[in-house]
Amino acid sequence: MAAYPLSARSSHGNLPAPTTPAPRDGEMSLVNLAARQRMLSQRMVLQTVLATRGSDLHLKAARSSLALFSESHARLVDTPRHLDVAMGERIRTTYQGSAGVGPTIDAFMQQVERTLELAERQSPRVEEALARLVEITDGALDALNTATTAFDQLGKAKSETLMKELAGIVASIQTVAREAKVVSFNAQVMAARAGQHGREFAVVANVLSGITNEIDGLSLQAVSLAGRNR
Incomplete structure (x- = not known):
């Protein structure tokens, strides 16, 4: 590895300015x-290298x-x-299992801290x-990639579970809509038989029919949305 000679500590000079801090977790x-951990790890290495060359700005960064x-x-x-x-066991194994990445990441953080302490003391x-x-x-980086993959798989599994639940809800709504259509149809038949006396009943039946049609439309939209997110 090429040597990085120490110089007098400085906040100026020709060293590149520290990058803007990454946003907090929120x-x-x-x-x-x-995934951001991978980016941060590379940023830390660069900042640490520059800190060892005497940059107080990069030491702070x-x-x-x-x-x-x-x-x-x-x-x-x-x-x-x-x-x-x-799901919890999958993540726990990723970090703390026999081949877990936790110790590797911990060692990396400790080495960054140690290097910065030595740089500060010159x-x-x-x-x-x-x-x-x-x-x-x-x-x-390999360890962080492994962790990112585990969380990606976790996200996909949660999404699939959510889509299954949504599909079940849509199926229930469609069942209710079909039953409401039957009620609406029967009501319209009865209103027709009642003639003049069934007008108000017919209005209610028509409104119910319109509502069931809207439910059908919303159900189809939900099914389409669930399909696009699979």
């Missing part, structure tokens, strides 16, 4: 949060990125507590720490 979906990365990692690892047993050992960080970065 309402970000789990799969997007997991790297610490900010590390804090956000650690916060997001904790949220992702805690996800199983908020899922059903089967320690001669910072080059060794930086070399180690670069060495483990590919493994960390």
Whole structure:
């Protein structure tokens, strides 16, 4: 690995400016949060490299990125507590199973922190720490990719479950609509038989018929929507 010579700490110079901090978690979906971790990991490595060259701005930016990365990692690892047993176990295994990615990601965060501490002290050992960080970065990216894939599969599974529930609701609505049509038809027949005395009854029957037609239309839209989201 090429050496990155230490220089006097500076907030200026020709070093590229730190990138704008990533947004906080907020309402970000789990799969997007997991994917953002990959971006943050690469950003941290670049910021850390520049911090070892004497940039206080990048040292501060790297610490900010590390804090956000650690916060997001904790949220992702805690996800199983908020899922059903089967889905929760899949995520737990991804991070903490025998081949889990948790230890790899933890080691990466610890190495970033150690390198930044040495850079801040301008320690001669910072080059060794930086070399180690670069060495483990590919493994960390692989681990983060594995985690992202797990959350992507989780999202798809939840979507499929939701679509099945929606299909069941639509089927129930269609059943009610069919029964209402039968009632409407019978009411129209009875109104016709009643002649002049059945006019008001006929109006109600026609309104009911119109409502059932609207229900049919909405049901078809729901079925179409469910199909597009499969």
